[in-house]
């Protein structure tokens with residue numbers, strides 16, 4: 001993000017500068033960050049084992065208070081933080097552990113490649129390695145604008161389209177507890193329970209989603225979230 005701002009000033013960015021869009025400003029200034037949501041759940045539900053998919057510089061994982069932390073990142077953005085103990089894609093990591101039913105996490109934070117099909121795969125693979133009642137969290141579930149969710153990326157502030165994967169999951173499992181905390185670009189939270197009886201569901205168009213985000217995402221404030229979880 002900082003590098004992109006410098007590139008804009010130097011006239012070298014390929015991306016449109018949307019950093020002053022009201023929603024981008026609101027989320028950039030969020031007082032509650034992704035690690036606050038994560039640490040709240042860790043402390044309340046005694047989370048022991050944490051996996052982060054997409055670590056970048058380690059800004060988030062470093063603040064996470066779980067006793068055991070694994071980090072997966074292939075270095076696609078030319079950074080490998082010391083917290084990355086599996087330097088590979090999420091697909092490669094899940095392939096590596098596919099026969100290891102003993103490897104289970106109480107929380108998995110999905111923040112790797114922000115393309116809906118990849119996020120959907122990351123959710124699906126995570127379900128094989130999550131403890132009952134465990135949490136799957138996703139970053140960037142509430143895009144700041146239509147342009148910020150386009151794939152391939154067009155803007156400086158870019159969310160990608162994880163919202164589609166999150167909305168699809170909620171549609172497939174309407175009985176499962178899930179919401180998006182309205183802070184830091186939208187933190188999707190799924191509390192994993194019974195996976196039987198998957199329902200058919202079609203992802204809405206952008207227009208349908210945008211006009212009814214609160215329902216599609218179950219968008220809640222930080223205070224509402226703390227009352228629910």
Ligand SMILES: C[S@@+](CC[C@H](N)C(=O)[O-])C[C@H]1O[C@@H](n2cnc3c(N)ncnc32)[C@H](O)[C@@H]1O
Nearest residue numbers: 054055056059060075076077089090111112113
């Ligand atoms: C948005 S950054 C992660 C930020 C970090 N979670 C944080 O909160 O500070 C996305 C990261 O995902 C990584 N990534 C890209 N493709 C990936 C993949 N297929 N599997 C896992 N990580 C991937 C990139 O290398 C990049 O470091």
